[in-house]
Amino acid sequence: MVEKRGSALWMTHALMILGVLVVFFPIWLAFVASTVTQPEIVSPPMPLLPGGHFVENYTRALFAGVNIPVATMLLNSLVMALGIALGKIAISLLSAFAIVYFRFPGRTTFFWMIFITLMLPVEVRIVPTYEVVAGFGLLNSYAGLIFPLIASATATFLFRQFFLTIPDELAEAARVDGARPMRFFVDIVLPMSRTNIAALFVILFIYGWNQYLWPLLITTEPEMNTIVMGIKQMFPSGDDTADWPVIMATSILAMIPPVIVVVSMQKLFIRGLVDSEK
Template sequence: MSGMVEKRGIGTWLTHLSLIAGIAAICFPIYVAFVASTVTQPEIARPPMPLLPGSHFLENYGTALSQGINSPVWLMLMNSSIMALGIAIGKIAISILSAYAIVYFRFPFRMVFFWLIFLTLMLPVEVRIVPTYEVAAGFGMLNSYSGLILPLIASATATFLFRQFFLTVPDELIEAARVDGAGPIRFFIDILLPMSRTNIAALFVILFIYGWNQYLWPLLITTKPEMNTIVMGIKQMFPSGDDVAEWPVIMATALMAMLPPVAVVVFMQGLFVKGLVDTEK
């Protein structure tokens, strides 16, 4: 059997054991959160909390979804979905267009535009947070979906990814398209876009997770509870002062907040891994 020669040394059982121990350690916080989301508030307020799930699953999740604490969770889930989809689709749309212009056309200042986009690679929103907030506030974008989405959709990473991909597309295709009399828009829609399907899908998975998990930006941009996204809204669920937090409802919300992106990673694993590897090149 191939691969058996180097298997001497540590036994295979030890290998499996350390992997299982590692997974157990990594999953432990989720298990604790799940147990907490199925018990009552008094059970948590009198520590130690139970180690096995209780019988209040439906009650806690129902309370969270329909009422929440400041804002019902279904509303925050909807806001998060709109924000994540808006960021993912918006980034892909503006990036694929600009990459197409840079690769398939020659025009004055082409490289200037290229470098202008490239520079944004170095500017995470956390770094320029105060002035970016002022700009968004100046446009009246507070408490709006455009305020949540637009400032986050410019991305050099996606533009680069498409540029790299377009450069690998054989020149014969564009020659053939020209012989057939197809113009640049025809070529883009009929040939380039279908060829980019896998890249678009992989990028979509990564950008959806990125958008869903945004925290600081929605924290500043949304002041009304009905515009909260779920990831930032969870912080608002903690009481100020000495009141005891409603842990069962908060933990149910935390699990619902992580469910969509985790499902995307688990069920679209191939695309997720491709997206991660591509975006870090």
């Protein structure tokens, strides 16, 4: 490892601190705006220190909102993000396990067919996907929000690459001991994949949380709005005045669940990305 000393060390830390401040300052402004009144926001200069309306503004946002309570939208986003992340991981684990450990005709072809779907994002196939979801009557439902997005070629590819690094002797030993394939999968493969699963869960949770186009397309009832949709719909049209304290409070609330997931799984996330066996 190369260690920097003297002025180079101070310069490195100064640049890091400057970068953090540049990233954090807009978030701080949003938080300050969520704790003051509407006149304080629209009358320059905007305050840089929190005001005394924190409880009032966040209570209005959570239980009243602008069109729908933010608590409902947070619940919708949480269900969608968890469903997408867990669904993608479960399907990808089983798909990769079948491709690596089972010998069947065309398994390589099937793998590359899955891999090619990386070139077909949701936006490209959104019309036929919408027709299928509407045909099954899944509009304005959690199933309609989750199921079309739970297949993941990227996760399948990453799990396949990891499974290929597991020594064949483990599979042979399990077979000699009389373990069935799913017993081998549950007792050996899953525990060894823990860090990979954690890293993918963080990425896929944020992916599901930030979805905008698909929920906007298949939800027409306000009660099914996600938090990302809700923030956009809070901005008024025409000459109406935006309720900036509530909008800023909603923006801060929308950041909390992803931050909790990243912070709580930070160690596993880093290990899953940098482990040498990957």
